[in-house]
Amino acid sequence: MPLAPSNAEVSFDQLTLDPYPVYRRMRAETPVVRVESVKRTFLTKAAHTRLVKDNPELFSSNDPNTPMQPAFRAHTLMRKDGAAHRRERMAMQPSFTPKVIKSNWAEKYEAIAKDYIARLPQDGGVDLYRDLCGPVAARILAVILGIEDATDEQMMRWSQNLIDGAGNFAWRPGPFEVTDRANDEMNALFDRIAQRHLADPGPSAFSVMLNAKDPIPREQIYANLKIAIGGGINEPRDALATIVYGLLRDPGQFEEVRRQEAWDAAFEEGVRWVAPIQASSRLVLEDCQIGGWDIPKGDTVMTIQASSNRDEDVYENGEDFIVFRPSNPHQAFGSGPHHCAGANIARRTVGQIMLPLLFDAFPRMSLPDAEAVQWRGFGFRGPINLPVRLN
């Protein structure tokens, strides 16, 4: 079999501004394709992305030599496989279970959500992305992680710094200087509050990791917290903004969602439509084939879940936001061992708490100019503004 075709035309800027027409064409013409500007082999079909994610023995996450290492000053669980990954992930898991969410977190989240919604100006226009989606995601995350001492501004800044550093494949020094400073600040905070969690154990992720019977090393606890900060704000923020946009742009559908209180379905459709995490990388450990093309050992494939989520083999009218779909087996949370650990939290906080509270508070919310909403991102994607009228 030959190697996958190469695409030297698609630019990184194009993928950042509007990747969906590119992916649609790739699915039709070159579903497995080497993209020269990204230096990765893109997989754009749902069957292929799932296959890769579900086979960690062949498609490894283990790659210590990515910019993630200097950005986080650690070889993190995101880039480990097998038992090493499981041990670090399971160290946090007790904080994220559906039962703990229900018994410990749901009430706190609801109070936070109400508080942040109440702070919005009651009349006139606001940028919901800036004024609500980001800050509320930051506060909720700080609470579940057990680092409430951090401000919203710090949480959001650290998160963005870590993302920029981890994506610094050009290996420029600037982003790592920024992450160095962020790491120093985070470490100082963690050092300061560790004793409090040891003295007074609770259900937060930091506390659970510190007080485990057989704790993982302290530096890995810190790395886990940083992974959660780097990966736990933008996704709920972008998911919320995307869903609000999708609903407001289609009043008829919105009305039906509200009538049926179909917030869970609206959440699933939002993350399907524009997956907050659009693509992931896996290192190929053995020569293999995908979709009839040779994939050589040592290649790095990119699963484009953004594209899988609109795959014509799975979805009718996948390019559109349609809450009431007969089934919605999206891959927005990935699959396989690295399946999103925050999926339950996201479903609860965004789908079951934020959406109904927000639209209860502002039943006449509208989007005066859908064209004014700008979208960005290749690896992570969502609106970067959401100017709405609340009343």
Place this chain on the structure above:
Amino acid sequence: MVQVHFVAHDGTRTSVEAEAGTSIMAAAVANGIDGIVGECGGAAMCATCHVYLDPADAARVPDRAEIEEEMLDSAAAEVTGFSRLSCQITLEPGLDGLVVHLPQSQH
């Protein structure tokens, strides 16, 4: 082929046949059984394939391994002595006719 019977929370029974060597989760997903999600693809990392073995069948299914035990804590529904992650049970001819009950929700 090995037959498995899925009993949904509302009592609806669906019987499927799968190749020996397939996990119960994979058999369910391949046959569109709604009550089993299997988000992590069978890595014992999500607990969305939680099922209850029928008491009459429990003895013929191998015991839970440690990773399964650990992950079951994250199941959304109540965990009982008959609870299993269906991705961790491989269908063998000895399990033909197995009955598994599905929880109300996996989230």
